[in-house]
Amino acid sequence: MPTQDNMNLQDGEKVVLGQGGKETATYEDLKASDESHQMHGFGHPLMQKGPRQLVVFESGDGAVLKDVMGKEYLDAMGGITVAHLGHGRKDLAQVAFEQMSKLEVSSNQRNLTNNNAVKLCERLSGLAAQAFPEMDGSRVYLTAGGGEGIEAAYHLALRYFNKSGPLGTSYGEGYKKQKLISFRNCYHGSTFIPASMKPEFSDYGWKRWMEGHGREVYESPSHRMFSNIDPPHELFMDVSKMKPGENVGQAAARQLEERILQEGPETVAAFVFEPVQGDGGAVDMHRDFFPLAKEICKRHSVLMIADEIMSFAKTGHWFGMELYGVCPDIMVISKGLTCGYLPAGAVIYQNYIWQTAFNNLSSKMMLSDVWQHDYTWSGHPVCSAVALRALDIIDSENLIELCAKRGREFLDILKSELEGLHVVQQVRGTGVMLGVDLISDIATDIEQKVLLEYGIVLRASTNKHCLLLTPPYVMTDEQFKKVAESLRKVLRSFATLAESAISKSRQH
Known part of the structure; x- marks a missing residue:
């Protein structure tokens, strides 16, 4: 000791x-x-x-x-x-050594991949479908960590709305949907998009970038890209914003819809949230919130992006959203995917997003049809091998x-x-x-x-x-x-x- x-x-x-x-x-x-x-x-x-x-x-x-x-x-x-x-754990180290001796790296771009990346995507899609019927046939994009997963999920949301128009066009009717709404007290990562969602991060991200234009411009709905609502928890909800008879879950859901309407539903792409706020201090959400939020987001064509980076395999379920019985449109996982033995992450999203974002294309390949996004370490064969073994251990040892x-x-x-x-x-x-x-x-x-x-x-x-x-x-x-x-x-x-x-x- x-x-x-x-x-x-x-x-x-x-x-x-x-x-x-x-x-x-x-x-x-x-x-x-x-x-x-x-x-x-x-x-x-x-x-x-x-x-x-x-x-x-x-x-x-x-x-x-x-x-x-x-x-x-x-x-x-x-x-x-x-x-x-x-x-x-020597077994995970051995898996990494054996895979590194066989194939240490390969491209996962265009029509290239490796066997471990394919197996990992299939495994994660199956886990998601096991948790949520709506995730049957879900697609997976592999990353090396959580923050870049949030970036990828945002790019995917933009792609989805851009391609929601007539067949073969570069931009659909949803091209204006770019804004993100998140909780206060959140943490989604330190790269530009995730950092911009955390209001406390004032020295970088969108807030820092817009500072020179003045507070009035920065906070106006016409210029604001990122905004926040109170998390549905008794210690983090501003009670002065609650109406008589509301619980914190209902109050937060009302805040969400009011914020969407204030920003303009035609401009809001997604609501990004942690099922249980990690960095914020293990803050769980009121059980009434997510079912109401699901209805609100569906009503206004706003995607729900669940940041499961920390909560994956850590809440007593594979996915934290299982606590609330609500399936998000997109989930971002990391951390527990390899249990720390190598960096890895994934973006898991419902099949209907794939059908719109990648199947609603013209018969001739156009530059606008290409997924203009990738990371060097996406689908890394060694990281994928370790992730598969870590998932096996978690599963087999209950x-x-x-x-x-x-x-x-x-x-x-x-x-x-x-x-x-x-x-x-x-x-x-x-x-x-x-x-x-x-x-x-x-x-x-x-x-x-x-x-x-x-x-x-x-x-x-x-x-x-x-x-x-x-x-x-x-x-x-x-x-x-x-x-x-x-x-x-x-x-x-x-x-x-x-x-x-x-x-x-x-x-x-």
């Missing part, structure tokens, strides 16, 4: 890296190199500069990570919410059922340790997506303190007041209890500091 006593090496001692026992670097060497060369995601230079701030992992086994100095950590995040099966069971057990442990603490507003969970909502914006401080002092890896959300935990299926009750106990100690210390500060302010 990770403790502060597990630090086996002293400052300046050599760290043995790689094979053959060759001394290549000390921790201080690695730290200095990291400060000089690497940019960290969602980081700040000060996080790398402290005496023991930087954590350099070297190996992992199950739910345990080990750094280059021998200190052990409990990985309550599962990598970046991907390590469903835990670390160090891990979807285990996920639901472990999630309930983990949530009970977390609630027993944290509920009632002064700084905790809510503890919630769906499957192994677990969230702790705090009363103030101290989540990043909590994340760092529990990491550096107790060896617990978890994630502060970008909203700064939620903590996210997505432990591997293989984490034991004993290990998770250690996570919860450590988190309780840190949260209690912050509560004591807050009360002390309040007391001092009153004295003055």
